[in-house]
Amino acid sequence: MVKVFDCPKSLTDMPTHYCPGCTHGIIHRLIAEVIDELGIADKAVGVAPVGCAVLAYNYFVCDMQEAAHGRAPAVATGIKRVVPEGVVFTYQGDGDLASIGCAEIVHAAARGELITTVFVNNGIYGMTGGQMAPTTLPGDKTSTSPYGRDTKKQGFPIRVSEMLATLDGPAYIARVSVHNVANIVKAKRAIKKAFEYQIAGKGFTLVEVLSTCPTNWGLTPKESLEKVQRDMMPYFPLGDYKDIEAGEKK
Amino acid sequence: MVKVFDCPKSLTDMPTHYCPGCTHGIIHRLIAEVIDELGIADKAVGVAPVGCAVLAYNYFVCDMQEAAHGRAPAVATGIKRVVPEGVVFTYQGDGDLASIGCAEIVHAAARGELITTVFVNNGIYGMTGGQMAPTTLPGDKTSTSPYGRDTKKQGFPIRVSEMLATLDGPAYIARVSVHNVANIVKAKRAIKKAFEYQIAGKGFTLVEVLSTCPTNWGLTPKESLEKVQRDMMPYFPLGDYKDIEAGEKK
Amino acid sequence: MTLGVIMAGFGGQGVMLMGQLLTYAGMLDGKQVSWMPSYGPEMRGGTANCTVIIADEEVGSPLVTSPDAVVALNLPSLDKFEDIVKPGGLLIYNSSLINRPPTRTDIRIIAVEANDIATGLGQPRVANMVALGALLEATSLISEASLEQALRNILPAHRQELLPINLQAIARGRASVEPVLA
Amino acid sequence: MTLGVIMAGFGGQGVMLMGQLLTYAGMLDGKQVSWMPSYGPEMRGGTANCTVIIADEEVGSPLVTSPDAVVALNLPSLDKFEDIVKPGGLLIYNSSLINRPPTRTDIRIIAVEANDIATGLGQPRVANMVALGALLEATSLISEASLEQALRNILPAHRQELLPINLQAIARGRASVEPVLA
């Protein structure tokens, strides 16, 4: 018998604290698989955000730092400058990265900082109980947009990948999704490419992953995956937004 | 005899503290002319930045607030929400807007906040004595890039207009220049359009103005204008980046 | 007189609401009351509990270290709180989900088949009300009238149709106490 | 002994460098020294000044309220500092640019045509050195050797060719003092 699929070595045994069906867990696994495949567990340093993934430092078998809310790219910059031979990644939610940490991610990208960011876009503040995120879709109800996000007063969702792709510092920026198996496979490919580009010193890399929050969306895990495809993907189209090896496209 | 050109009423008599030949003065005058022409001096509220224009509150004949470094868009948001019938503008340098205040401008733009930002891009921190700005050109020497801006370590300039144009909140975003008379005339037109769009409630508006810093560039005022055309304009192309009335272009 | 009650269960079993109803009823009875949730690092699906104080004087600490009564809707809650019930106090546990009987002998213990009774009523989600009914019956913490009024006030306008089933559940909870006393 | 000197002029006249040279020379003479610039809100093109202390003991305040000597390279500086020179102190002013003579009678006053002399040397920018020469001559603050050494050390390697013209300016400044004393 041959192993077709097994738990990656770069994940610890500790069960995660994520809610049932939350796709944070899938994304964690993909990162761990990539770390395994690239054989970089012993030189990877991860940076956990403040968000539902705040305990991510418990789940990866590599050195980790827990950053202040939104500041993971700055923390990662500090680490990478000290350990240039290390492989440094941040794992950040949409509140963390696109709201409070907006300046940090823009500037890490503009600096072409040699780090990889996995950006988990679930359109909500999961950890704090379902408040509006910068990526919450127009009309969606959250605990701070109880009447539905009104673009007149609360503005429009930010398309982070498109925005960062206007900069010269990034080497690779892609938006992927984990709402079905085919996309999970693609998502892993993107994350792997991002890490490879970092290792090759090509520039800043970011993979935006459309993710779910069944708990705060008030949907079952399955319905949540459907919402990603039905509602999120039209607003946040999947694709490579920047690939210095391939030229820009979209 | 008819007046062909006179000092706008919306500028106070106070001579500015700007260095000889600094184009901050031209940009001030253009804003004042627009305020005059639109007849909005009695309902305009300006927000001064921290930067060489920190004393801008002395120069405009309208209510003014002095914001913390980078936070003018947040301050303007507070004002506009309280005085929705007012015409609220921020005046910000590139350090103020594109560096420390990066999150604030991105989010004011994403919210479609009904304010107008005049963004003075002189590729340097004027007030603090010539440090590198996010818009400093590759290779340019500043007091914190003494060996010339090395894109490998210090990253690439941020093109603010292009970046913000990826958002859905802005109604009008344009880059103009004041390095010669023809462009000064165009710059004024852009600033006027921005104010008009704000008054019409169309959305967030921003005019990026390429400007000079003879003192910290170590050039004469005339050489500085030449540098704008020769060095800055290729990296920061002029044009409308977003105009919801005209569709996006570039 | 100051009485402290801890109510505990899985998230989703409605222990928070149960505690709020008790508190509300106490307030309507003219008592001094407070309600304090646990809001720790537990994730959704984990355990949840709240502390209710009903007193004649100003409420000092809204927390209690030895509660006068504990209502435990699941096993982890029983495990966690059985030991701290004040000697002579009351422990109500949901015998539908808890398969080990409590071991304390110095307190009054009431088993309520909360889930079974609720399911019997055709509405499994009112198990918490069944337990609350048992508490009402077993103590003189609050009056029945106030509890009913509290329920009316707390149910939002578009949910008032749920009033009867909740009242029924409370009644069945009260009724379930007798056999244990016997 | 603690002596305080204020040097003032337009930004660009080189008062800061002049003060640094004086301080450096004092240090080479084995004295305790400090240099403190004004770094106020004045814009470029405005006035600039610095305070130099040369002392035998540890320098306390690096600022002085009544300086032992003032070197004023332009009119606003003279206006600002003439009054605070310590009685019996020294005031050197740049008579090339300042057209009103000082009015104090309780201090020693030296007029130096700093700009004219510098222009005469073919290098208008060494007017500050001319004034410094005058100060060297009129006081015993520092030694000539130390000043020359300071100049050598402060000039960056690729600017050493400017040494002669600076030394010349200092010499002419020294020379210019005589007539006034006469």
Place this chain on the structure above:
Amino acid sequence: MKQRVLMKGNEAIAEAAIRAGCRFFFGYPITPQNELPEYMSRRLPEVGGTFVQAESEVSAINMVYGAAGAGARVMTSSSSPGISLKQEGISYMAGAQLPAVIVNIVRGGPGLGSIQPGQGDYFQSVKGGGHGDYRLVVLAPANLQEAVDLVTEAFDIADLYRNPVLILGDGLLGQMMEPVEFRQSTPRELPAKDWATTGLCNHNGQKNVINSLVLHAIDLEAHNIHLQEKYALIKVAEQKAELLHCDDAELVVVAYGSTARIVKTAIAQLRDQGHRVGLLRPISLWPFPEDAFAKVMPVAKDFLCVEMSAGQMVEDVKLVVNGARPVHFYGRMGGIVPTPNEIATQVLQIMGVK
């Protein structure tokens, strides 16, 4: 008696603010105060007000600056790390003399710490976590009725003195429910906000500027002296404290906020046992209620300061007592709420009982 409603602390504070005329709220989510902005996001639109979820706490406090400068009654709230981020903005508001109410529902620190209740932000609140010489008026309610009442006070004090006011709560207060009554307070006479930047047309064409920059040292000193004079006035006029059983108390426990509740329970026990113990509960942490200390000094032999911190208010107690009596300290940290028994034990130890 007016109607009492059962509310969560965070929501009660929000509702009280709306009743006090607050129509603008700028905030950012953080536990354990999320119900406050959430409530505002539901309620403010109903009363014609505006709720904005800012991109960060830094941005939120600067929105508050702008709105306060435009003359609004405006509030923001956060919890410890978020309040740290607001320090620059708070210093600016104090410098520009802008009235606003800031709520800190303190959690365990330092750093990310935990979300459990704490009182480790006392120094930051009363000594000034931001730069420069400034003071916030700091009000620390111990129950929800008081929280509700102090919110109105806070807005009035802010407007009267043109100074930000901080309401210092903690997770316990924010998360608990108690009955509250929204009563009409006797309004203070407040000056018109003729300094607000609402556009020249709204104030007779005279230009208004909101600013904290004062370039020349002599002017900035004058500005600072003005601020200090204002603080001196506040110090005289705005001290608030509760004294409980202090008339004959040989040992006075000093505690504020939630901790004071626990202390009350402990004191009730101790009094039952016949011990002469009292409570001095500072309600205004700045100005620190020095007058209240003067009242208890004649009888008190010892002071015991109890805090959910390593000991911060204890310094202010020592400063008031000035060596005249021993000042003891008992503290718990990290989100641990002390029990009445623990406190009683400390008291008895100091009193030399048993």
Place this chain on the structure above:
Amino acid sequence: MKQRVLMKGNEAIAEAAIRAGCRFFFGYPITPQNELPEYMSRRLPEVGGTFVQAESEVSAINMVYGAAGAGARVMTSSSSPGISLKQEGISYMAGAQLPAVIVNIVRGGPGLGSIQPGQGDYFQSVKGGGHGDYRLVVLAPANLQEAVDLVTEAFDIADLYRNPVLILGDGLLGQMMEPVEFRQSTPRELPAKDWATTGLCNHNGQKNVINSLVLHAIDLEAHNIHLQEKYALIKVAEQKAELLHCDDAELVVVAYGSTARIVKTAIAQLRDQGHRVGLLRPISLWPFPEDAFAKVMPVAKDFLCVEMSAGQMVEDVKLVVNGARPVHFYGRMGGIVPTPNEIATQVLQIMGVK
């Protein structure tokens, strides 16, 4: 005697840091400390180090967090408003026990204030401007030689105790030039940074985590107790103060940093006139040099605290003196540097002369 070089304060601090082995600097421009990052941007590349101009002070302190967590000797510097922005990050560093050196070249406040020297950030520095119970070691040099010497000390203390150290200067110190000598200090024995996140391959495959989150109250309390025990050690071991003419001083002036220089000039004058006046100059502001006070108490009848603030350190002086002697205060604000004459006048008034 080694060679003395004439340097600006900001540059001398930067050079001293490099000589102390600092190879990483993250900062953001602000007057009056700009020469410090500028110097670093020139010099660090020459020694194989890294200078990054961060996008803000918030980002800078978090870069420092990352770099310190990866085991580097790292520094940041700023001035008042910028330091306020760093408060959240500083609290995180204290919580995660990360060693680094932070320089604050204080200016006039509050708010934008001015760029002139000030000492209004004392409270923020020593009481904790951030949230939670933590302490920075705070060192306040009074001249450039001392600044240079203390920089090495600061890095060593930071590494020894795994705690951030703040160097508190002001515009005067940052902008002035004085001769300095970079001398070899006797290095302390420092523990290996085996906790740093440099990748598993660099520390035997054992996972390292840098973190300040401690979810359970009981654990967070334990963590806080550990921090407090560490602070207690520091309090014993790291007090620093200068005593000048205190042996027979009836009046002891207490002043730190630049102000202490002015006080020295004043005292020289007063001594010349025969007055028994001394100076107690705290060099470590936290831990506050209580031991030095014990030394002067037997003779001192009065204390006069002089600050460029509305009176902040005066509270710590009062806490030490604990009512045993009168503590007077004289302060200037807003960037005004007091003159020796002003101070002498105050002293004479207190001494009842004339």
Place this chain on the structure above:
Amino acid sequence: MAKVTFNEERCKGCELCIHVCPVKIVIMQKKFNKRGFNPAGVSDMSKCIACAACARICPDVVISVDK
């Protein structure tokens, strides 16, 4: 022959694996695991094609697949 193994104690009963199995053999079990969830399992292992879809979608690395 294909074999799918469930680390039942890790399962949170989210049911995502059920929906992606092309041969519809993944089911939820009646029993509870220690954390109170009904874990997933396979009804008829012989039908399994070892596609690993279930494993790939599982957020909790419950499933391993052999062939």
Place this chain on the structure above:
Amino acid sequence: MAKVTFNEERCKGCELCIHVCPVKIVIMQKKFNKRGFNPAGVSDMSKCIACAACARICPDVVISVDK
């Protein structure tokens, strides 16, 4: 006839006006204003075409133009 007026005390002598005048009549004066700058002026007003280029480029609103 065109007329260009210089508010000389505001002039900072930056010389930008000189370069933009299409008829090259703007010059720097020898005298100093109170702030120590040589103010700009016009050498031969009759040549002025009132194009206001000088006024538009002036950063210090020194110049007004009549026609």
